[in-house]
Amino acid sequence: MDRVFQYIDAHRAEYVELLRGLCRRPSIAAQGIGLNETAGQVEALMAEAGIHARTIPVEGGAPVVYGEVKGKSPRALLFYNHYDVQPPEPLEEWESDPFGAVIRDDRIYARGVADNKGNLVARICAVDAMLHTLGETPATARFIVEGEEEIGSVHLPRFVREHPDLVAADACIWEAGYRDIQENIVLALGVKGICYVELEATGANRDLHSSLGTIVPNPAWRLVWALSTFKDRNERILIDGFYADVLEPTDDEMAQLRRIAPLRDEAAQLRSYDLDRYLLGVSGVELLKRNLFQPTCTICGITSGYGGPGSKTVLPRRAVAKVDFRLVPNQRSEDILKKVKAHLAQHGFADIAVRALGNEEPAKTPLTADIVKVVSDAARRIYNREPLVFPTMAGTGPMHVLTGAQGIPTIGTGVGYANSNGHAPNENIRIADYIEGIKHIAMVLHLFAGGR
Amino acid sequence: MDRVFQYIDAHRAEYVELLRGLCRRPSIAAQGIGLNETAGQVEALMAEAGIHARTIPVEGGAPVVYGEVKGKSPRALLFYNHYDVQPPEPLEEWESDPFGAVIRDDRIYARGVADNKGNLVARICAVDAMLHTLGETPATARFIVEGEEEIGSVHLPRFVREHPDLVAADACIWEAGYRDIQENIVLALGVKGICYVELEATGANRDLHSSLGTIVPNPAWRLVWALSTFKDRNERILIDGFYADVLEPTDDEMAQLRRIAPLRDEAAQLRSYDLDRYLLGVSGVELLKRNLFQPTCTICGITSGYGGPGSKTVLPRRAVAKVDFRLVPNQRSEDILKKVKAHLAQHGFADIAVRALGNEEPAKTPLTADIVKVVSDAARRIYNREPLVFPTMAGTGPMHVLTGAQGIPTIGTGVGYANSNGHAPNENIRIADYIEGIKHIAMVLHLFAGGR
Numbered sequence: 001m002d003r004v005f006q007y008i009d010a011h012r013a014e015y016v017e018l019l020r021g022l023c024r025r026p027s028i029a030a031q032g033i034g035l036n037e038t039a040g041q042v043e044a045l046m047a048e049a050g051i052h053a054r055t056i057p058v059e060g061g062a063p064v065v066y067g068e069v070k071g072k073s074p075r076a077l078l079f080y081n082h083y084d085v086q087p088p089e090p091l092e093e094w095e096s097d098p099f100g101a102v103i104r105d106d107r108i109y110a111r112g113v114a115d116n117k118g119n120l121v122a123r124i125c126a127v128d129a130m131l132h133t134l135g136e137t138p139a140t141a142r143f144i145v146e147g148e149e150e151i152g153s154v155h156l157p158r159f160v161r162e163h164p165d166l167v168a169a170d171a172c173i174w175e176a177g178y179r180d181i182q183e184n185i186v187l188a189l190g191v192k193g194i195c196y197v198e199l200e201a202t203g204a205n206r207d208l209h210s211s212l213g214t215i216v217p218n219p220a221w222r223l224v225w226a227l228s229t230f231k232d233r234n235e236r237i238l239i240d241g242f243y244a245d246v247l248e249p250t251d252d253e254m255a256q257l258r259r260i261a262p263l264r265d266e267a268a269q270l271r272s273y274d275l276d277r278y279l280l281g282v283s284g285v286e287l288l289k290r291n292l293f294q295p296t297c298t299i300c301g302i303t304s305g306y307g308g309p310g311s312k313t314v315l316p317r318r319a320v321a322k323v324d325f326r327l328v329p330n331q332r333s334e335d336i337l338k339k340v341k342a343h344l345a346q347h348g349f350a351d352i353a354v355r356a357l358g359n360e361e362p363a364k365t366p367l368t369a370d371i372v373k374v375v376s377d378a379a380r381r382i383y384n385r386e387p388l389v390f391p392t393m394a395g396t397g398p399m400h401v402l403t404g405a406q407g408i409p410t411i412g413t414g415v416g417y418a419n420s421n422g423h424a425p426n427e428n429i430r431i432a433d434y435i436e437g438i439k440h441i442a443m444v445l446h447l448f449a450g451g452r
Numbered sequence: 453m454d455r456v457f458q459y460i461d462a463h464r465a466e467y468v469e470l471l472r473g474l475c476r477r478p479s480i481a482a483q484g485i486g487l488n489e490t491a492g493q494v495e496a497l498m499a500e501a502g503i504h505a506r507t508i509p510v511e512g513g514a515p516v517v518y519g520e521v522k523g524k525s526p527r528a529l530l531f532y533n534h535y536d537v538q539p540p541e542p543l544e545e546w547e548s549d550p551f552g553a554v555i556r557d558d559r560i561y562a563r564g565v566a567d568n569k570g571n572l573v574a575r576i577c578a579v580d581a582m583l584h585t586l587g588e589t590p591a592t593a594r595f596i597v598e599g600e601e602e603i604g605s606v607h608l609p610r611f612v613r614e615h616p617d618l619v620a621a622d623a624c625i626w627e628a629g630y631r632d633i634q635e636n637i638v639l640a641l642g643v644k645g646i647c648y649v650e651l652e653a654t655g656a657n658r659d660l661h662s663s664l665g666t667i668v669p670n671p672a673w674r675l676v677w678a679l680s681t682f683k684d685r686n687e688r689i690l691i692d693g694f695y696a697d698v699l700e701p702t703d704d705e706m707a708q709l710r711r712i713a714p715l716r717d718e719a720a721q722l723r724s725y726d727l728d729r730y731l732l733g734v735s736g737v738e739l740l741k742r743n744l745f746q747p748t749c750t751i752c753g754i755t756s757g758y759g760g761p762g763s764k765t766v767l768p769r770r771a772v773a774k775v776d777f778r779l780v781p782n783q784r785s786e787d788i789l790k791k792v793k794a795h796l797a798q799h800g801f802a803d804i805a806v807r808a809l810g811n812e813e814p815a816k817t818p819l820t821a822d823i824v825k826v827v828s829d830a831a832r833r834i835y836n837r838e839p840l841v842f843p844t845m846a847g848t849g850p851m852h853v854l855t856g857a858q859g860i861p862t863i864g865t866g867v868g869y870a871n872s873n874g875h876a877p878n879e880n881i882r883i884a885d886y887i888e889g890i891k892h893i894a895m896v897l898h899l900f901a902g903g904r
Contacts, residue, residue, distance in 0.1 A: 031760065296665035298767060
């Protein structure tokens, strides 16, 4: 493997430029921007690395880029990534162009560089380095790169149904992982599901003078009242039956949380957020348990009326909230959507429209799966650290549809770090993490194929 | 007066162009845009009409334009207007440039054309027509034109303190009035006060991935919970002592409401809003009583997190609400602000910042004042209709500071109509109303000086 690592070090500048090039292309699924073009660029990147790549159209959605390189061993490792990114807004909070891929302090700043283009290009580069030095990869590598992850992978289920052969694998490396604030390598074995809804209250057919506040219905008030029935101030979600299917963590999982908790520097993480304490004052094992095993009800946005400087005395015509429910086993997104609608009707808010903007199911791989040992061992070798294996993560992804339902053991690893600002302004990764991440993936392929 | 009216008709096109010219100049107090320039234009308009005009700087604020023309009678009539306008947002809902002053269907469309530039220019034109035809005005006319009405006339109290002589008058014509949906001429004798606040909840120092929703405080939730304690779903404001100083309408005022109510076409007004019913199903006398004599708590805007198309899974770093409380006699804005702050503290929301963005006190002139008869008689002569005299209006203005505290009887009249869209997109007036409004003001000056 030394030759592979030397090759990676020698091509450091080139590998950085490949990533910056991909980051310069906006690919915003929520806004339908640049998806076909970016898929084309991913296919080209793979082809140049020697991966057999093709862009597969998906009816009504963004195309999937599929890549494959046959390996020495018959074992197949699937890489799941996505080329779409979150919207860059609020633009005024970025210190450089979100699609400029500017380098400052040995970091690359760009929307999507951490989530998920950095991981994607690192994996392509790992294969590139192995093909150039070894002439082949130790195991078969497959790539599924979709373009709708940030809007709930809406068309991926159809893709999986139509192309089951492309998804077949002995294990899967999930899209992401990161170094925490103490530089611990964080690996994770599952994802939460999600039920993302947009709620809209409407009033008169136009904005009106706020002196009519005594006699004209105000949709902003309707929305506030409705939302306030969703969750109480102790963070208890009040929707009837919401917690009915929530599974408690297993004994294995709790033991793992107790192993991880002391290794994390919560105080440093809090300082980086400028916060005094976590919500409800939780910490340690309790904090991990809450974050990984409890579902959420999060207001991601509210918009109504005037939001500019100073005062405007207006009675708004509409009010919109975006709310995500992150789900844990065995909650099901369709069931939660039904319960949200029933809740609104029961509480006298049948006038509030509910639009489902995304749904995914939770998924989890057992801590005892072989791939967990492979990726952990590779991490020990590359990073000289004991990785933190999280039984699941707080984030969401289409793990259930891609590998969970097929029983393919899946683990996430990647090149982010504690201040990568995923989904937020000034998203960035450190170049050193990116280069180590390429080596880590090469080592994973090596060990996965039985290498020593 | 025939000669005056003929002159007005002959100069119809010119008077329309004067107004359009003023409307083309943005003068947005909330955003500090174009105030000095617009004051200069108002001064020039007055000077061209033969009014002695000067622009008086106001320390830290927008200048006041003062105009005066000595009349035949020693009685002085004060005109109160403002040259500032509401922000034009949301821009995408305008059918033409808010500062284009486009004419469509014999209407002028512009931000501020109804509130308040149309009334201001109509009054200047009335004086212009009288000076050109009669050589003088029947009574002394004074103009106070401020530039901060839409942000609560924050510096007008100081102006009044420093220039008491300029405000002295026997009566005052307030800035606005309108024709309702049945073309009734609406005159009004008072204003509500206001206490306008901006509430801000803050969380982490940046937007975060919404997977942290279980463990990081969400300011959008804090704000929703706080707002939901302000008012219940039956529109009862829950702030301790909020209603303590509210006066019931007098017997005279209730009698006037019973006189007005049958003359109004509520169904047509509701249709114009695309609404089925008024809030809480009120109608008739009850609706008038509620709108004119009850205070409000109105969400004018809420902004937090992502408001663009589709979904974004973000945990917002801040949430802001703009809330106006419209006040009735004898509520006081400072007292209400104190009660709002105390309410938040009592309910565990001391973390929510409260910024006062405007405060004004309610004011009212008795139905029996002489000027009420003058303006009503003038309306009967010009419009051939029995005007509807409202004991007070639901809107707000600096009536208390300008004339209320001085005991100057004050009545509002103006050129708006039911679909003028004040404070809203596509604000407009009808040109015919504007021309009749010029004649009405000329007739008011005539009758005010004892003319027949």
